[in-house]
Amino acid sequence: xxxxxxxxxxxxxxxxxxxxxxxxxxxxxxxCVSCGHTDAEEENLVPEPSTRLDTRGRPETPTAPVRVxxxxxxxxxxxxxx
Ligand SMILES: [Zn+2]
Numbered sequence: 001x002x003x004x005x006x007x008x009x010x011x012x013x014x015x016x017x018x019x020x021x022x023x024x025x026x027x028x029x030x031x032c033v034s035c036g037h038t039d040a041e042e043e044n045l046v047p048e049p050s051t052r053l054d055t056r057g058r059p060e061t062p063t064a065p066v067r068v069x070x071x072x073x074x075x076x077x078x079x080x081x082x
Contacts, residue, residue: 004020
């Protein structure tokens with residue numbers, strides 16, 4: 001079972017999206033298909049933005065259709081050529 005790590009950068013060759021998770025006997029490990037580098041799986045491989053909100057894992061909230069109401073009034077921008 002193998003799957004690539006989205007956004008992961010190889011610590012050896014700096015190749016992005018070249019690392020995949022390999023399930024081995026006793027655990028998992030990362031392997032770079034670009035240079036062949038292997039090491040233990042770490043959580044801090046993928047750089048996470050600190051100031052951005054994590055939108056993943058949020059419960060799906062039903063989005064109500066937004067209706068923009070235009071207040072009645074005189075048109076300030078007539079379709080007049082001139
Ligand atoms: Zn590599």
